[in-house]
Amino acid sequence: MTAQRICSLGELVQDEARRFEVDGVAMAVVLDSNGEVHAIGDTCTHGDISLSEGFVDGDTVECWAHGSAFSLRTGKPLNLPAYEPVPVFQVTIDGDDVLVDPAVKLALN
Template sequence: MTAQRVCALSDLEQDAAVRFEVDGVAMAVVLDSNGEVHAIGDTCTHGDISLAEGFIDGDTLECWAHGSAFSLRTGKPLNLPAYEPVPVFAVVIDGDDVIIDPAVKVEL
């Protein structure tokens, strides 16, 4: 796996998640209200639901189906019913390009 351009920064809407697949890895990419871009695993660890269809609140992404919220920074669930974290991927912004390598996970 190698780093790939997934989209233009200008393609992302603030406080919205977009699903991308990079080298077979599904991820939710979010431009938060502070202008930071985050990439986390797209599948809720509780219900096998796409997190990109969820709701952004600050630096959390909430699963629309059962309400589990995940930290965009750590991937850790912040409430039940999920108790397993989702992976967090390193994001590089190069000009207007959002570049993500699914093999580079952020460990916190």
């Protein structure tokens, strides 16, 4: 599978998550306060809640339902009740286009 265009940089709002679905994979895409774009699995591993409806703070997104925060860089939960990570997908910026390949999950520590 190859990376697919999901939006332009101009369509993302800084420090807000936006939901996209690519080849049946739901992801939350975030333009953080440093200008970096992240793509993580959109479903909280604790409560099956959309993370794109959560709150972005720095390089984390917090699930609105139960308060679990996840690292946008690693997908790891930073607090309970979630204890399983969400997938993190490779993001490529090509000019103004944001490209994501849902088959490329980054293995970060």
